[in-house]
Amino acid sequence: MTADGVHFPRPSEQGRLTSFEWAPIRYRNVVALLKNPFYAGVYVYGKSETHPILIDGRARRSCGRSKPFGTWEVMIKDHHEGCIDWEEYERNQKQLAVNNYGFGGGVKSGRGGRALLSGMMTCGKCGNRLSVVYTGNPQSRPVCRCQRGNLSGQPRCMNFGGPRVDAAIAQELLRVVEPMAIEAAFEAERMHRKQQEDRDRILALEIEQARYEARLAERRYAACDPDNRLIAAQLEKTWEQALQRVKELETRQSSEQPPAVEVAPDAFANLACELSAAWNAPNVSMRARQQVLRTLVTDIVVNVDDKTREVILTIHWRGGQHSELRMRRPRTDEHGRTTTEEALQVVRSMAGRWSDEHIAATLNRMGSTTGQGKTWTAERVYTARRKHRIRAYRSAEKGGDWLTLREAAKALGVGSHLIRQLITTNILPAVQVVRGAPYQIRTDDLASPAVKAAIARNARPYHVTEQNTLPNFPNT
Numbered sequence: 001m002t003a004d005g006v007h008f009p010r011p012s013e014q015g016r017l018t019s020f021e022w023a024p025i026r027y028r029n030v031v032a033l034l035k036n037p038f039y040a041g042v043y044v045y046g047k048s049e050t051h052p053i054l055i056d057g058r059a060r061r062s063c064g065r066s067k068p069f070g071t072w073e074v075m076i077k078d079h080h081e082g083c084i085d086w087e088e089y090e091r092n093q094k095q096l097a098v099n100n101y102g103f104g105g106g107v108k109s110g111r112g113g114r115a116l117l118s119g120m121m122t123c124g125k126c127g128n129r130l131s132v133v134y135t136g137n138p139q140s141r142p143v144c145r146c147q148r149g150n151l152s153g154q155p156r157c158m159n160f161g162g163p164r165v166d167a168a169i170a171q172e173l174l175r176v177v178e179p180m181a182i183e184a185a186f187e188a189e190r191m192h193r194k195q196q197e198d199r200d201r202i203l204a205l206e207i208e209q210a211r212y213e214a215r216l217a218e219r220r221y222a223a224c225d226p227d228n229r230l231i232a233a234q235l236e237k238t239w240e241q242a243l244q245r246v247k248e249l250e251t252r253q254s255s256e257q258p259p260a261v262e263v264a265p266d267a268f269a270n271l272a273c274e275l276s277a278a279w280n281a282p283n284v285s286m287r288a289r290q291q292v293l294r295t296l297v298t299d300i301v302v303n304v305d306d307k308t309r310e311v312i313l314t315i316h317w318r319g320g321q322h323s324e325l326r327m328r329r330p331r332t333d334e335h336g337r338t339t340t341e342e343a344l345q346v347v348r349s350m351a352g353r354w355s356d357e358h359i360a361a362t363l364n365r366m367g368s369t370t371g372q373g374k375t376w377t378a379e380r381v382y383t384a385r386r387k388h389r390i391r392a393y394r395s396a397e398k399g400g401d402w403l404t405l406r407e408a409a410k411a412l413g414v415g416s417h418l419i420r421q422l423i424t425t426n427i428l429p430a431v432q433v434v435r436g437a438p439y440q441i442r443t444d445d446l447a448s449p450a451v452k453a454a455i456a457r458n459a460r461p462y463h464v465t466e467q468n469t470l471p472n473f474p475n476t
Helices: 027-035 086-101 162-223 229-255 275-279 286-296 341-350 356-365 378-388 405-412 416-424 449-457
Strands: 007-011 020-024 043-045 048-055 058-066 074-076 121-123 131-135 141-145 159-161 297-305 310-317 322-328
Touching: 020 162, 027 086, 141 162, 159 162, 162 229, 162 275, 162 286, 162 310, 162 322, 286 297, 341 356, 341 378, 356 378, 405 416, 416 449
Parallel strands: 121 297
Antiparallel strands: 007 020, 043 074, 048 058, 131 141, 141 159, 297 310, 310 322
């Protein structure tokens, strides 16, 4: 509301409610308005009480102590027309209490952070809310914990990482919401229009109030005795300030008029397919994702099965539906920065016949990186082989059946560029484990007639004459 420039009336004279001034709205103004039963059309008397206290040996009265609901002296419902009904007022009080104190029976509203399920999960063993703490350096990895056992000196009920659970819940949410994506989009568009209409209505009321105050200031100035110059000057200044406020509000009203946009029914035809991309968009804040989740989910009960190493999530959807989601807990050495299976397959295929240097060069040519996003080196290939128990390169195991490109060139007594040319022209057969890997050549293929003829031609200039090419010096 502050970003929208909404103003709120505030008494201009301390202790008296005879005149008001419009000031930018503050947090306490909104909270006081939501907590006042008068806002819901209810007249209440006796909400506070006094208590005697002893100060410097004398009895004093302490005022302003709020009495609990139901103990008020007078409470008349439907006393006047309210802005909301009594049921909505009671829901607002419950939500304000949950947001302020984090009671065990409620769910905190989404306030951002790095954890999607912060304040949403309940321990299935003790019934307490799971808290979210951040670990790592810097502290950016959310971890979900039940603090009841820790506070009483006993082991915690459960402790597991948050990113995998957040991703699983987000995927389940998208799967459930996908059939309702178009209806949700139209509902969001309708809510946006309603919010815009509410802002316009509030601004129109401010303009009406400002015009009334300007007319009132004008009448006061006209009724003033001209001989009282001091009073006349003050009334003229008040009148000028009221006119200036009317001008500012009218300028703001003309600049904030949004263009009329008509939404076609088929405008969101592909929204269901693009819902996942919209959810994972970089410009979507975690607070927006949390609010979407809390709109559809009331609670998530979490249990941990130590035998199967699974986290069991029971999702309570709004409307009374329930669904269960099981997710395997990673072991201590499992994390998100692991080598991809494609890179490991290349290492398995090349190990035993190629050194770690050749394997690292091949992976780099493929554009593959390590689990931490770094380029491959011989040391990193060695670490990956040792972790996944992949046998190492041994030259004695080759047995002379397969040769590298350089070994084939050395065996034929030619340069490596000629061997590469024979492979390119399909004269010499060669294989690669993957595209970009070193060539492997059979020893028997070096003795083929085609290879011997190509090597013999290499002693003199050799030109390939294509079918439709005319020679520069024809025979005469």
